[in-house]
Amino acid sequence: MTTQTSSNPNATVDANSGFCYDSRTFHSLRPNVPLPPPSQPLSLTDYALSLIPPAAVSTGTSALIDAATDSRVSYSVFLGQVKSLTSSLQSLTPLSKGHVALILTPSTLHVPVLYFSLISLGVTIAPVNPLSSQSELTHLVQLTKPTIAFATSTAARNIPSLKFGTILFDSPLFLSMLHSNNINTHTVQVTQSDTAAILFSSGTTGRVKGVELTHRNFIALIGGFHYLRNTVASNVEEPNPVSLFTLPLFHVFGFFMMVRAIAMGETLVLMQRFDFQHMLKAVQRYKITYMPVSPPLILALAKSELVKNYDLSSLRFLGSGGAPLGKDLAHHFKAKFPNVDIAQGYGLTESGGGAARILGPEENLRHGSVGRLAENMEAKIMDPVTGEALGPGQKGELWLRGPTIMKGYMGDEKATAETLDSEGWLKTGDLCYFDSEGFLYIVDRLKELIKYKAYQVPPAELEHILHANPEIADAAVVPYPDENAGQIPMAYIVRKPGSNITEDQVMEFVAKQVSPYKKIRRVSFIKSIPKSPAGKILRRELVDYALSSGSSKL
Numbered sequence: 302m303t304t305q306t307s308s309n310p311n312a313t314v315d316a317n318s319g320f321c322y323d324s325r326t327f328h329s330l331r332p333n334v335p336l337p338p339p340s341q342p343l344s345l346t347d348y349a350l351s352l353i354p355p356a357a358v359s360t361g362t363s364a365l366i367d368a369a370t371d372s373r374v375s376y377s378v379f380l381g382q383v384k385s386l387t388s389s390l391q392s393l394t395p396l397s398k399g400h401v402a403l404i405l406t407p408s409t410l411h412v413p414v415l416y417f418s419l420i421s422l423g424v425t426i427a428p429v430n431p432l433s434s435q436s437e438l439t440h441l442v443q444l445t446k447p448t449i450a451f452a453t454s455t456a457a458r459n460i461p462s463l464k465f466g467t468i469l470f471d472s473p474l475f476l477s478m479l480h481s482n483n484i485n486t487h488t489v490q491v492t493q494s495d496t497a498a499i500l501f502s503s504g505t506t507g508r509v510k511g512v513e514l515t516h517r518n519f520i521a522l523i524g525g526f527h528y529l530r531n532t533v534a535s536n537v538e539e540p541n542p543v544s545l546f547t548l549p550l551f552h553v554f555g556f557f558m559m560v561r562a563i564a565m566g567e568t569l570v571l572m573q574r575f576d577f578q579h580m581l582k583a584v585q586r587y588k589i590t591y592m593p594v595s596p597p598l599i600l601a602l603a604k605s606e607l608v609k610n611y612d613l614s615s616l617r618f619l620g621s622g623g624a625p626l627g628k629d630l631a632h633h634f635k636a637k638f639p640n641v642d643i644a645q646g647y648g649l650t651e652s653g654g655g656a657a658r659i660l661g662p663e664e665n666l667r668h669g670s671v672g673r674l675a676e677n678m679e680a681k682i683m684d685p686v687t688g689e690a691l692g693p694g695q696k697g698e699l700w701l702r703g704p705t706i707m708k709g710y711m712g713d714e715k716a717t718a719e720t721l722d723s724e725g726w727l728k729t730g731d732l733c734y735f736d737s738e739g740f741l742y743i744v745d746r747l748k749e750l751i752k753y754k755a756y757q758v759p760p761a762e763l764e765h766i767l768h769a770n771p772e773i774a775d776a777a778v779v780p781y782p783d784e785n786a787g788q789i790p791m792a793y794i795v796r797k798p799g800s801n802i803t804e805d806q807v808m809e810f811v812a813k814q815v816s817p818y819k820k821i822r823r824v825s826f827i828k829s830i831p832k833s834p835a836g837k838i839l840r841r842e843l844v845d846y847a848l849s850s851g852s853s854k855l
């Protein structure tokens with residue numbers, strides 16, 4: 302069956318797959334979601350908070366719970382804290398629209414309040430992993446040029462000096478800003494195309510980059526979730542969803558799921574540091590109904606005997622993203638937890654979060670697919686060799702276009718131009734196909750990226766560090782498969798003549814300079830690194846070599 306598209310009366314779209322044979326583009330099969338006009342001045346904060354159902358405020362529903370301390374913040378207190386902090390930031394700091402604020406903290410109750418307050422003032426938030434090393438932070442500061450930082454005392458030690466200094470979360474100043482009685486906020490006109498957040502990703506190649514995401518990007522994303530929840534069958538059928546966030550709030554997945562949950566008036570339980578048993582305890586204690594997770598957590602649940610010791614019967618739904626979820630693991634999990642549905646989603650930092658997702662119980666049966674193209678999105682499947690746009694059932698690189706796609710990489714026109722073309726298509730670096738019913742499947746990764754526990758590890762960054770070691774002549778870092786973590790970073794090292802550097806010394810050298818998830822966890826020595834005539838490392842060859850653990854052909 303084909304239908305006519307509204308934009309071009311002559312173009313035909315296959316209503317089952319969403320594929321338009323004329324433009325060779327896949328269209329979303331979701332209903333069109335009405336969004337505020339792009340020219341309307343509107344911040345993500347004002348939009349998200351305007352969606353909170355009044356009942357969440359009037360019934361005293363908890364917005365946030367800290368699983369470690371059992372401290373709770375109701376919706377009315379949360380909204381009061383956002384107002385108070387916004388007003389205090391205006392009166393007590395020199396912050397104004399367009400400034401960038403670096404944020405380093407584990408997930409405490411203050412984090413969502415700070416994000417919403419800064420964003421409402423037109424200040425761009427740049428949340429980073431609080432375990433970042435000094436050199437990682439120096440690089441992130443160079444990328445984002447923050448004027449101020451908000452940090453825990455431990456994380457603050459590594460922050461270079463900034464124009465307006467660092468405000469500590471545990472300082473009397475910050476606490477007084479949250480609970481001020483003197484609220485006097487001047488309205489700031491935020492344009493939807495302003496940058497709301499800089500989140501970090503290495504993209505398809507090279508070192509970490511700052512991804513500029515606008516208010517509009519997140520308004521479109523959250524607007525989509527809100528509209529579809531009220532119009533299409535929902536995965537979360539509970540009247541009062543309670544979610545547990547083991548995901549960090551400084552990456553796109555945790556960030557947008559947090560904003561989404563607040564906008565829906567749901568209860569979020571936060572964990573400052575992941576611990577499997579504490580997580581099980583929290584599910585039991587707070588009657589958690591759903592959790593956004595990455596596949597390593599699903600594996601831990603599927604394998605663990607400890608789950609028998611806890612009442613997990615409230616759990617209905619896991620939203621899986623961040624890394625590929627194997628079909629076997631999904632089946633294994635389902636056999637053990639028949640009442641818990643897993644729905645996969647797919648997105649990148651560069652797509653502001655979800656670009657495809659499973660929606661509703663029927664789609665849930667499609668194990669292996671990451672769902673259908675999100676509302677208001679378009680996609681192309683491009684043959685990596687011929688550059689031709691392909692149709693349903695054919696594999697190629699996924700390109701995405703739509704209102705959630707990033708503005709670009711901050712201060713990096715070259716990387717932006719390589720990733721976003723002049724028509725707004727984002728080249729994902731993922732090898733994918735759509736089936737005849739518009740379900741998307743991720744087949745492989747074309748980009749140079751290692752996913753350790755669903756965290757991005759850019760090989761180029763680790764190679765840069767290894768090259769600085771005086772005993773190393775050359776190095777290449779590749780993904781090595783690992784059951785629990787998905788992949789671990791493995792280094793191939795060419796020693797300098799006369800060097801006897803050991804595997805442990807290589808691992809220790811890198812570990813001192815990076816966040817824990819980026820550590821090299823396997824080392825092999827080699828005579829030379831295989832490269833293309835243009836000097837590009839032949840990573841696939843090295844991975845194959847590692848897997849065959851063959852004798853020294855290289």
Ligand SMILES: CC(C)(COP(=O)(O)OP(=O)(O)OC[C@H]1O[C@@H](n2cnc3c(N)ncnc32)[C@H](O)[C@@H]1OP(=O)(O)O)[C@@H](O)C(=O)NCCC(=O)NCCSC(=O)/C=C/c1ccc(O)cc1
Pocket residue numbers: 432547548549552553554555574575576595597598621622623624646647648649650654655656657658754755756757817818
């Ligand atoms: C629950 C996990 C799976 C496992 O937890 P863990 O094993 O305790 O590991 P951690 O991640 O907490 O910590 C990593 C390492 O740091 C260590 N660490 C920890 N905190 C400390 C400490 N305070 N001191 C010192 N060492 C420490 C920790 O011990 C560990 O070391 P190791 O045991 O050697 O692996 C956790 O890794 C996790 O949640 N990972 C998900 C990461 C994540 O959010 N990824 C998403 C990135 S964004 C993205 O890809 C987009 C996705 C998307 C998806 C769907 C959509 O629709 C749209 C978009």
